[in-house]
Amino acid sequence: MDGKDMSAQRMTMIRFGLGLGLLIYFLFNVYLEDTNKLYKDITAEVNASKLLMDVEKWQKVTRNTEKTFNYLFVELNITAYMNKTLLPEDDKTKPARGMNLAANKFMSPSYTAARNIPLMVYQAIYRWYLLAGWFFTFLPLMIALALDGYYQWKMKRFVFGDVTIQLYRLWFRSLSIIGILIIAYLVIPNLNLFYGLTQYFPPLALALLAIAINRLLAHYQKLM
DSSP: OOHHHHHHHHHHHHHHHHHHHHHHHHHHHHHTSOHHHHHHHHHHHHHHHHTTSOHHHHHHHHHHHHHHHHIIIIISOHHHHHHHHHSOOOOTTSOOOTHHHHHHHHTHHHHHHHHHHHHHHHHHHHHHHHHHHHHHHHHHHHHHHHHHHHHHHHHHTTOOSOOOHHHHHHHHHHHHHHHHHHHHHHHSTTOOSSTTOGGGHHHHHHHHHHHHHHHHHHTGGGGO
16 A cells, blocks of 8 residues: 555545544534533624624624524424424323333433433524625635735736646645634534634634635646
8 A cells, every 4th residue: 555545545534533532522412511501602703793793783683693593493393303203202100110210211312312402503593694704804805815816816927837636635725624613613513623712713714714815816827
């Protein structure tokens, strides 16, 4: 096995390990995380993000979040379907003894999931709207840096030598990593990428994304 195959195999194992770790973390938050702690974490994140954003934009984010959440859990009544799936039927005629008691204890993660899932859905919705709000804030910068990278590409088309395909690959990988982190931030609720600093992730990720796009466009001609 040559070096390239070993490197590819190593990257595959790393991706698999990261994916498995994120899945385990997600299931832990759904079935085992204390609901009160989860609520406090989400509340702290929402309040912390308020300090970084324009008040009107933050209020718009929270309004849209509550509107979407109420539509899902009140109008569509997802709670009833979720409880029907997760929770066992109450049997008040039989005391919880012996195997029934063991079964009730075994079902306790399902009760935890029934309480945690709505909170995690709220957090996921909030993060989507928060990232969208930050996206429109950073959009002028992203456009400016993209145009700057494009004009650098046009200027360098006629420059011979100084091949920087490694730089292109580096920024392409950086762009991929940023994209993966953004997706993980959005689809894995309660994922604290930087413990206690999650509120900084949207603006930081979008700023790095703009820089990566700029560098990617600037070095693109080296692959032509």
